[in-house]
Amino acid sequence: xxxxxxxxxxxxxxxxxxxxxxxxxxxxxxxxxxxxxxxxxxxxxxxxxxxxxxxxxxxxxxxxxxxxxxxxxxxxxxxxxxxxxxxxxxxxxxxxxxxxxxxxxxxxxxxxxxxxxxxxxxxxxxxxxxxxxxxxxxxxxxxxxxxxxxxxxxxxxxxxxxxxxxxxxxxxxxxxxxxxxxxxxxxxxxxxxxxxxxxxxxxxxxxxxxxxxxxxxxxxxxxxxxxxxxxxxxxxxxxxxxxxxxxxxxxxxxxxxxxxxxxxxxxxxxxxxxxxxxxxxxxxxxxxxxxxxxxxxxxxxxxxxxxxxxxxxxxxxxxxxxxxxxxxx
Numbered sequence: 554x555x556x557x558x559x560x561x562x563x564x565x566x567x568x569x570x571x572x573x574x575x576x577x578x579x580x581x582x583x584x585x586x587x588x589x590x591x592x593x594x595x596x597x598x599x600x601x602x603x604x605x606x607x608x609x610x611x612x613x614x615x616x617x618x619x620x621x622x623x624x625x626x627x628x629x630x631x632x633x634x635x636x637x638x639x640x641x642x643x644x645x646x647x648x649x650x651x652x653x654x655x656x657x658x659x660x661x662x663x664x665x666x667x668x669x670x671x672x673x674x675x676x677x678x679x680x681x682x683x684x685x686x687x688x689x690x691x692x693x694x695x696x697x698x699x700x701x702x703x704x705x706x707x708x709x710x711x712x713x714x715x716x717x718x719x720x721x722x723x724x725x726x727x728x729x730x731x732x733x734x735x736x737x738x739x740x741x742x743x744x745x746x747x748x749x750x751x752x753x754x755x756x757x758x759x760x761x762x763x764x765x766x767x768x769x770x771x772x773x774x775x776x777x778x779x780x781x782x783x784x785x786x787x788x789x790x791x792x793x794x795x796x797x798x799x800x801x802x803x804x805x806x807x808x809x810x811x812x813x814x815x816x817x818x819x820x821x822x823x824x825x826x827x828x829x830x831x832x833x834x835x836x837x838x839x840x841x842x843x844x845x846x847x848x849x850x851x852x853x854x855x856x857x858x859x860x861x862x863x864x865x866x867x868x869x870x871x872x873x874x875x876x877x878x879x880x881x882x
Contacts, residue, residue, distance in 0.1 A: 554604060554785045555868070556593045556744065557627035563590060564622045567611045574611060575622040582620060583613040593631045593783055594833050597727035597743030604785065627781040629702045630746065631725065634834030636695040636777065638721075638750060638769075639821050641814040643682055644843040650680040652848050657715075657758030690816040690824045693769040695750070697836065701778040707872040709856050710775050713753030716854060716874070720799050720845035720862045722792060722811055723748040723838040724818065725783065731830040735819030738826060742818070745789050747780035747797075747870045748838050749862050754848050779836075782868030789866075792818055792839070797864035799845055807850060809842035 555566035562577040580589045587606060590596040596603065614620050640646060655663050666677040685691070701707060709716060727743025750773070757772035764770050798808040822837060847853050854860055854874060861871035 554607070554788055556596060556630065556783045556785070557624055557781050558593055558630050559622060559624070559627045561622055561626075563592060563596060564624060564627060565607055565611065566624075567615070568608075569611075570615070573622045573624040574614060574620050576607070576610075578620040578622075579610050579614045579617075582617065583610060594725070594727060594743065597725070597783070597785060598833060601787065604787065624781070627703075629700060629779065630781060630783045631834060633697040633700060633725070633779075633836045634832055636697040636700075636836040636838070637692045637825055638695045638773070638838045638840065639690055639692040639816075640686075640840040641690060641816045641821070642840060642843045643686070643815060644813070645841050645846075645849065646682045646686065647676060647680050648843070648849045649841075649846070651677070652851055653754065653758045653761065654680075656848075656851065657755055658762070687815055690821040692821070692825065693767075693773065695777060695838075696774040699774070699776045701776060701872055703778070703781045703870045703872075705778070705872060706875045707751065707776065707778070707860075708875050710753060712771060713756050715754040717752045717754050717847040718799060718854065718860050718862065719750040719752060719841040720797050720807075720809065720864075721748040721750050721838045721841055722795050722797070722864055722867070723779070723836055724786070724792075726822075726831055726833050726835045726837070727786075729830060729832050730822065730826045732828065733823050733826045735817065735823045738822030739817075739819035741822065741831075742786045743833070744783040744785050745792065745867055746783045747862050747864050747868050748836075749778040749860070749870055749872070750838060750841065751776045751778070752846070752848070778862075778870050778872050780862075780868040780870035784867050795864055795867070797842055797845065797862065800861040800863070801854060802858050803861075806847075806852060807845045809845040811839065811842060813843070814839065 728741040761768035
């Protein structure tokens with residue numbers, strides 16, 4: 554079951570026909586006095602009983618054009634309460650580290666790393682994750698207040714010359730958790746959606762070398778984009794079987810999958826909830842699908858281009874990059 558938020562209220566996709574229905578109008582015309590969930594998060598927290606009632610309502614209003622909604626009018630599906638971004642793919646870690654050094658670090662260091670890999674046929678050791686990467690899920694806190702909707706223009710940040718995209722599968726909590734077990738944490742997920750974690754790669758490289766707080770400071774805090782569609786968790790099987798791609802001006806630049814993650818999402822959420830309470834609306838991104846960012850490709854987007862991210866069965870998010878202007882926040 555897919556959900557969107559539009560001016561007419563909560564929209565639900567009719568699984569049988571692919572029609573989008575305005576839930577408030579459907580309840581008014583064909584409901585039995587049931588209260589209308591006011592937003593996506595409330596709907597996701599309603600559980601299987603609410604979803605079953607909604608499916609029955611969609612069946613009842615099939616053929617009634619007055620409840621049909623235009624999905625193109627949708628905006629942000631919800632306002633994130635917080636945002637945590639994980640990194641759980643070894644290949645993405647290694648490929649990103651290699652290209653950051655090759656593209657942005659001083660030439661002598663890049664030469665040493667490249668020479669080692671050519672001579673030995675092995676990965677330069679500093680490019681590999683540390684042991685903690687495999688033992689404990691790693692994340693940083695992103696800026697949940699700087700979120701773009703599908704179709705909203707993306708400005709070119711004033712502090713970077715290398716803006717980049719990242720294709721990520723993210724989820725939102727529908728129930729609170731604290732010191733949760735992995736099973737309890739996974740059960741709190743309400744739905745899944747597409748996320749673009751915009752990144753400033755030259756800034757990331759400088760932070761990695763010189764900032765005491767690490768590489769995800771000014772390189773990651775200026776913007777994220779999330780798709781209009783939220784798919785209920787009950788409709789998703791194994792999240793590690795998702796496939797997606799990135800198109801720039803309609804051209805496919807890369808494709809990837811979520812297979813091979815070092816940690817499961819329940820482990821990620823359990824770690825995030827250790828010693829603290831997470832609430833409905835908190836967003837967890839599983840991280841960049843391997844191969845699905847410009848850094849790994851060494852291919853760079855430019856002002857005026859449209860960047861579209863897609864995950865099969867979930868949705869898309871697209872933004873056109875405006876000219877080089879200061880950020881709006």
